[in-house]
Amino acid sequence: MSSHYEAPIREPLVTGEKTYHDISVEVGAPVLGRANKTWYIVFTLALIAFLWGLGCIIYTVSTGIGVWGLNKTIGWAWDITNFVWWVGIGHAGTLISAVLLLFRQKWRMAVNRSAEAMTIFAVVQAGLFPIIHMGRPWLAYWVLPIPNQFGSLWVNFNSPLLWDVFAISTYLSVSLVFWWTGLLPDFAMLRDRTTNEFQKKIYGILSFGWSGRVKDWQRFEEVSLVLAGLATPLVLSVHTIVSFDFATSVVPGWHSTIFPPYFVAGAIFSGFAMVQTLLIIMRKVVNLQDYITLLHIEYMNKVILLTGGIVSVAYITEFFIGWYSGTSYENYTYLSFGAATGPYAWAFWALIICNFVVPLTLWVKKLRRNILWTFIVALVINIGMWFERFDIIVIDLSKGRTPSSWAMFSPTFVDIGVFIGTIGFFFVLFLLYARTFPVIAQAEVKTILKSSGEYYKNLRAKHGDDVAHHVDNDP
Amino acid sequence: MYTLSSKLKLTAIILVIVGAIGLVYGFISTPSNEEELKELLAADAHGEHGAEHEEASATTEEHGTAVEADHAASSEGHGETAHGEGEHGDSHMEHLLHQFQTKPWSAIFVSAFFFFMIALGALVFYAIQYVAQAGWSPVLFRVIEGVTNYLLPGSIIVVLIVIFAGTHFYPWQNHELVEEDVILQGKSGYLNFPFFVIRAIIYLIGWNLYRFISRRNSLAQATATNLTPYKKNFKASVFFLLFFVITETTMAWDWFMSMTPHWYSTLFAWYIFASIFVSAITVIALVTMFLKKAGHLEFVNDSHLHDLAKFMFAFSVFWTYLWFGQFLLIWYANIPEEVTYFIIRIEEYNLLFFGMLVLNFIFPILMLINSDYKRIPWFVMMAGVVILIGHYIDIFLLVMPSTVGPNWSFGITEIAGLLFFLGLFILFVGTGLAKESLYPKGNPFLKESENYHY
Numbered sequence: 001m002s003s004h005y006e007a008p009i010r011e012p013l014v015t016g017e018k019t020y021h022d023i024s025v026e027v028g029a030p031v032l033g034r035a036n037k038t039w040y041i042v043f044t045l046a047l048i049a050f051l052w053g054l055g056c057i058i059y060t061v062s063t064g065i066g067v068w069g070l071n072k073t074i075g076w077a078w079d080i081t082n083f084v085w086w087v088g089i090g091h092a093g094t095l096i097s098a099v100l101l102l103f104r105q106k107w108r109m110a111v112n113r114s115a116e117a118m119t120i121f122a123v124v125q126a127g128l129f130p131i132i133h134m135g136r137p138w139l140a141y142w143v144l145p146i147p148n149q150f151g152s153l154w155v156n157f158n159s160p161l162l163w164d165v166f167a168i169s170t171y172l173s174v175s176l177v178f179w180w181t182g183l184l185p186d187f188a189m190l191r192d193r194t195t196n197e198f199q200k201k202i203y204g205i206l207s208f209g210w211s212g213r214v215k216d217w218q219r220f221e222e223v224s225l226v227l228a229g230l231a232t233p234l235v236l237s238v239h240t241i242v243s244f245d246f247a248t249s250v251v252p253g254w255h256s257t258i259f260p261p262y263f264v265a266g267a268i269f270s271g272f273a274m275v276q277t278l279l280i281i282m283r284k285v286v287n288l289q290d291y292i293t294l295l296h297i298e299y300m301n302k303v304i305l306l307t308g309g310i311v312s313v314a315y316i317t318e319f320f321i322g323w324y325s326g327t328s329y330e331n332y333t334y335l336s337f338g339a340a341t342g343p344y345a346w347a348f349w350a351l352i353i354c355n356f357v358v359p360l361t362l363w364v365k366k367l368r369r370n371i372l373w374t375f376i377v378a379l380v381i382n383i384g385m386w387f388e389r390f391d392i393i394v395i396d397l398s399k400g401r402t403p404s405s406w407a408m409f410s411p412t413f414v415d416i417g418v419f420i421g422t423i424g425f426f427f428v429l430f431l432l433y434a435r436t437f438p439v440i441a442q443a444e445v446k447t448i449l450k451s452s453g454e455y456y457k458n459l460r461a462k463h464g465d466d467v468a469h470h471v472d473n474d475p
Numbered sequence: 476m477y478t479l480s481s482k483l484k485l486t487a488i489i490l491v492i493v494g495a496i497g498l499v500y501g502f503i504s505t506p507s508n509e510e511e512l513k514e515l516l517a518a519d520a521h522g523e524h525g526a527e528h529e530e531a532s533a534t535t536e537e538h539g540t541a542v543e544a545d546h547a548a549s550s551e552g553h554g555e556t557a558h559g560e561g562e563h564g565d566s567h568m569e570h571l572l573h574q575f576q577t578k579p580w581s582a583i584f585v586s587a588f589f590f591f592m593i594a595l596g597a598l599v600f601y602a603i604q605y606v607a608q609a610g611w612s613p614v615l616f617r618v619i620e621g622v623t624n625y626l627l628p629g630s631i632i633v634v635l636i637v638i639f640a641g642t643h644f645y646p647w648q649n650h651e652l653v654e655e656d657v658i659l660q661g662k663s664g665y666l667n668f669p670f671f672v673i674r675a676i677i678y679l680i681g682w683n684l685y686r687f688i689s690r691r692n693s694l695a696q697a698t699a700t701n702l703t704p705y706k707k708n709f710k711a712s713v714f715f716l717l718f719f720v721i722t723e724t725t726m727a728w729d730w731f732m733s734m735t736p737h738w739y740s741t742l743f744a745w746y747i748f749a750s751i752f753v754s755a756i757t758v759i760a761l762v763t764m765f766l767k768k769a770g771h772l773e774f775v776n777d778s779h780l781h782d783l784a785k786f787m788f789a790f791s792v793f794w795t796y797l798w799f800g801q802f803l804l805i806w807y808a809n810i811p812e813e814v815t816y817f818i819i820r821i822e823e824y825n826l827l828f829f830g831m832l833v834l835n836f837i838f839p840i841l842m843l844i845n846s847d848y849k850r851i852p853w854f855v856m857m858a859g860v861v862i863l864i865g866h867y868i869d870i871f872l873l874v875m876p877s878t879v880g881p882n883w884s885f886g887i888t889e890i891a892g893l894l895f896f897l898g899l900f901i902l903f904v905g906t907g908l909a910k911e912s913l914y915p916k917g918n919p920f921l922k923e924s925e926n927y928h929y
Contacts, residue, residue, distance in 0.1 A: 005926045007610060009702070009919040103607075236796060248807040255808050258741035260800040313720055314741075321741045324665065324728075326658040465922075 005451070008461060012454035013107055016290045020446050023291075027186070027442040028193050030286040035435055038285075046427035053421005056414045057132050065135055067414045073407035074397045078415040079133035080245070081389045082422060085270070086126035087168070087242055088263075088385060091235055092271020093119025094175055097182070098231035101224065106452055107299050109444040110291045113186075114282065115275050116179040117437065121429040122274070123172045125422040130164060132418070160244035167241040174234055178227045181220070184210040185443035239267045246392060253333030253396030256321075262314035269307035269355075270385035272300050276378035280371055282434060291440050294369055301368045304381065308359040311388075315356065332399035334391040343408060344395045351391050354384020477771045477913055479905035487905070490898025497891020501579035512572045574879045577643040579888050581878045584636050584644070586892035588730075589754075589870050590900045591629035596755025597622040598686055599719055602712035605689075610923040611782055614774050616693060616915040617908070618763050622755070624907025625900050626686050634675045637730050644878055645671075647736045659736055666733055674729055678722045685715035696917035705919055723748055734877035738816050740805070746797040747873070753790035753835075754866045757859045760787060762904065764852045771913050777850040778929040784849035784858070791839040791862060795832070820872060823881040827868050834865030867893075 016022075060067055070077055093115040100108035131137050143165050145154050155162055187207035194200050210216065243263035246254035276297065283292040315335055322330040323337075331338040339348045358380045362368045367377075399406050433439075450456045459467055506512035601619045604612045642649045646659075647666040653659045659666070688711050695704040727744035760783040766772045767780075805813045820828045842858040843849055875883045915921060 005923060007920045007923045010608070233792065233796075240796075240800065244804070247804050250808050250810060255804070255810065256741045257743070257801045257804045258745070259804070261742070261745055261797065309717070309720070313724060317724060317741050317744070320728075321739050324662060325739050326661045 005465060006457070008457065010452070011295050012457050013110065013293065013295065013452040014291060014445065014449055015293055015454045017455040018290065018449060018453055020449065023442050023445055023449070024189055024193060026288065026290070027438050027440045027445075028190055030434065031190055031436060031438060032194055032196075032199075039431065039435070043428065043431045046424045046431060049420050049424025050428050051421075051424075053418055053424055056417035056421055057128070060132060060414055060418065061137055065133070067412060069409055069411040069415050071407050071409065073400065073405050074394055074409040076133075076393050076397065077390075077409050078411050078419060079129050081386065081393050082419050083126050083129035083133075084242055084263075084389045084393075085386050086122045086129075086422065086426075087239065088267035088270045088389075089274045089382075090119040090122035090126065090171075090175075090271065091239055091264070091267035092275050093117070093122075094171075094178075094231050094235045095268050095271065096275070097178060098228040098235065101228040102232060105299075106448045107296050109441055109448060110288075110293075110296055111275060111279060111300070112444070113179075113182065113437070113441045114279060114439050115271075116175065116182070117430065117433050117439075118271075118274060118278060119175050120172070120179060121426050121433070122271075123168065123175065124429070125426050127168055127172065128422060130161075130168070160241060160248050163241045163244065167238040171234060171238045174227070174231055178224075178231055181223055181227070182441055182444075183437065184208055185212060185220070186438040186441060188212065189442060190438060235267075236261075236264050239264045246396075251396055251400065252327065252329035253322075253336075253392070256318060258314055258317055262311065265307045265310040265314065266385060266388060269304060269311055270382060272304045272307065273378040273381035273385070276300055276304070276374055277382065278430065280375045280378070282439065286434065286439065288440060291445060294371070297371060297374055298369050301362045301374055301377075304359060304378075305362050305368075308355065308362075308381070312356050315352075329401055332395075334395040338399070339391070339395050342395075342399070344391070344398065347387055347391050347395060351384055351387045354380045355388060358384070476911075477766060477769070477908050479902075479909045483901065483905060487898040487901040490894045491902070492898075494891045494893070494895025494898060497887050498579065498583060498895060501582060501888030501891060505576050505579055506572060507576075509568045509572055512568065512575055515575070516571075571882065573643075574882045577878045578882070578884075580636070580640050580643045581874050582888040582892045584633075584640065585867075585871050585874050585889070586896040587629070587633050587636055588874075589867050589893075590625065590896040591633045592751040592870075593755050593758045593900070594623050594626040594629050595682060596751040596753075597759055598626060598682065598689075599716070599752065600755055600759065601689065602685070602715050602719070605709055605712035606716060608709075608920065610920045611779060611927045611929075613915055613918040613920045613924040614772070614779060614927075615759065615763060615783075616918065617911060617913045618766060618772070619759055620690055620693060620911075621904050621908035622759055622762060623686050623690075624910075625903040627683055628899065628903055629896075630679050630682060633730075634679050637675060638672055644734050644874075645736070647733060662736060666736060671729060674725060678726055681715075681718050681722060685711060685718070689715075693915065693918075694911060697912075697915070699917060702919055705917070723751075731873050731877075734874070735816065737812060740801055740813070740816070742797060742801045742804075746794075746801055749790065749794035749797050750866050750869050753787065753794050754863060756783060756786045756790060757862045759783060760855055761859045762908075764856055766908070766913065768852065774914060774925050776928070778927055779924075780852065780855060781846065781849045781929055784843050784855045787855070787859065787862060788839055788843035788849075791835055791843075794866075795836040798832070798835075816876075819876045819880065824872060824876060824883070827872060831865050831868045831872065834861050835869065838862075838865075 014023075068077075068079070070079075093112075096108050096115040097112040100112070131140050134140060143155060143162060184207055187203050188210035191200055191203035191207050194203065240260040240263065243259035247256055247259035249255055279292055279300075280297065283289050318333070318335040322333055322335065330336060332342070333339060334348070334351075339345070342348075358377055361373070362377060367373045394409050398408060506515050597619050601616065601623065603609075604616070604619075637644065645666075646652055647662065648668055653663060689708050692704040692708040692711070696702075696708075724744040727747045731747065732739065732743050760780065763772065763775060763783065764780065767775050802817065805817060838861045839858055842854065842861075848854045871889075918924075
């Protein structure tokens, strides 16, 4: 591991005069304390939305897909849009925990836990759509290659929709394991700190008897690194496979080789926007401003700028190659002159404004470090990335190769209700998480306290790099 | 201070001279008319090698549409119409003659671009290290600056080649062809000679300007009392990366994709970037190991090597990801105008095409996955050489199938091109390294970098 020395030019990642004890107390507080009224109100709202969505899902499955706004031309619309959107959001979590771990970014430590939680909950939402958008979801188990009584009738491994099954299920399980391993020392901290017998029992079970021995830590680090090394290609491949759903086809606008990396960049872009949205509120509500600092927000904004830039280059590429190809069909794709002026022009411009124009403001340092503005931009990006997927799916399908089958799409209340339901479900899970899980990886933050904590950095600035880091008030 | 040893200098000069002679021979021995070509083919036909060629051209004729479409694009328009009936023989010979005349051009371009892209990729890596405020890499900055010293001569040569290659590479520069071809007419807003040249010059100026500015600031930081030069470099790097991502994209379209102007792929530019980047990191690692062994980099430890090797590993995988993404999508959808690109590569370059995957993916992934091995210089050296050979083949396969089609060979001209540019590369990188102290004094992350252990 890298040495403890850190260049003075780096800004501190933990502000205030924190000790190890302070970290335990402050991270444990929301879990060990009681929820306030606001939490109950928000939770109830989320629960209602979830139940409404559940009703819509039951209605769809029991009545038929015809209750959605789909038609013969546009067979995929809100269902797959929401699916790709949720999967995309889930990617930032793994990016923060895995990719940033590989790049040894210390700032990830304050945000990785919540980002991973967001991943898990977002993938759960995403996972609903492939099932409920089926005409006969009760036969969904046929997608699995299991020996059966139809003369061992198997699946066709050539379909990207089947690859999706493997990708998403692998992604969910690996993310879950990665998240849980990281939680062990933190659950153990809660187990040891709580005075409530019931909580002690629960966290005792959840922490798998973690006792924090040297050998355990050594293996813990190795497992984290190996999982990070595996999760990184996993993130790339999962969203790549999602992009294959479109790119392997011959639909103009869908068949584009740039889709795999471009979807991945878009996923990170939208995922980070969602992390911003959640963390900006959370740091305030549970008093973690010393750990999730302005610097963290700025760093995340920089990642948003980077991935947003990559996505913009991809837009330009799509637009250019659409023209360059000389194919007349390419003029009706989601990034073309036809789309900018056609019946879906509003969706086209929503995409351009939300994903390209508004994020450009983050180039200004003042705005990048402005929490309110960051929050607004993050919301706008979430909307914009929803439109990106909507545009790719619906605009490209609406004007295919045969003009006689051109059609428009409008959603029904069930389409919208299911989407709202998943948002509700997501927040139900996230709110429960924020009350019961340590939302900051305290064990990890403790490893950077002395190299990147404000107090210790000041100490070194005053007394030189070799000053002793003893703190007497540490219990 | 490092000094380029006279032995190495002499070797480099000999490489340049031998390479130059070989290249001149390559241009002279090119058949200048159809009579000479017939003689050449007749002479060749006796040898085994020639038979292969004959067979190759025979296959081309058999595969009607697919390969032909590609030829129509890469040759001067004696494609579908002319190939049909009547004057088949003549037009075929003319087509073949053009491909043979293109061979030395292609050979020189493959090598010129290969070494140029290393310098360019190193510059990008350098800019990224600045922007990311990397704490491990500052000790390598002078080494990287040394590698980018080749950028100026390398980029000038490459730009001259693409400008003067004319219809050897870029069939859309042939007016007669464009007149018959509606698709090319549609593209002429972008694919026209003046705009093409202007773009090339913009790339040239932009890339070299950043190299000039960053080197100047980096040297100024060594004597400065505050961090102003460093901060300037940080900003310059951000803007360079912005400039690069756009110009690299259009460069790939201009210089490579437009060799087969009917064909297009949206991923193409990023795929070329992966090749550029991984080769550059590999060369940085090789040069670092060379200098370390010679005792000039006592502040560089095996953790730095470990990190470089990790980048080599990771970007080899990344390259493969993009290669596979592009290949799979085109293979899967199998749209006629797109698959031509891979059909000619698989049919006429089979061993190279799939062999490249072994060198660029399977080898690095097996050799560099072990973290102990990533700290052993000779091991990383070995992996690095394999990666570089693999990416030379990658560039070879970008160019050759589009320009000379099935009539490729790896002979005197190609080897001479490699030697010439290798010599030039060693000369410029060597003198670049010898200009200044290899210790990048004044960098705010230098102490972090020196203390770096992983």
